[in-house]
Amino acid sequence: MRKAIVANVGLCSVVVGWALCVLGFSRYGDPSPGESAEAITSKLILSLTISLIGLFLVLMALWMSGNAFSQAKVRSAIIAVLVALPYMLFAYQFVGISLALH
Numbered sequence: 854m855r856k857a858i859v860a861n862v863g864l865c866s867v868v869v870g871w872a873l874c875v876l877g878f879s880r881y882g883d884p885s886p887g888e889s890a891e892a893i894t895s896k897l898i899l900s901l902t903i904s905l906i907g908l909f910l911v912l913m914a915l916w917m918s919g920n921a922f923s924q925a926k927v928r929s930a931i932i933a934v935l936v937a938l939p940y941m942l943f944a945y946q947f948v949g950i951s952l953a954l955h
Contacts (some may be wrong), residue, residue, distance in 0.1 A: 860925035860932070863917030866910045867935045873907025911936055 918932035
């Protein structure tokens with residue numbers, strides 16, 4: 854496959870992957886008191902599956918970024934930033950909160 858196509862698929866994969874991760878993790882939460890254990894378990898399994906598929910897409914996009922770097926440098930850099938940006942924002946938020954507590 855051409856490197857430009859790999860970079861384009863990587864861009865799509867990172868966006869869809871993060872969307873699935875957010876969707877999967879947002880489905881976690883406190884169940885209603887009247888919900889059965891089977892329903893809670895099935896919802897947790899579905900949430901975990903959605904989150905893992907999203908994480909796989911993000912990691913696949915990172916691999917595609919490295920694979921396409923020789924010919925599509927800008928798109929590869931954009932993919933790398935899109936993969937790392939949520940982690941950096943989370944770390945910044947965590948450090949900001951921990952510094953405010955001290």
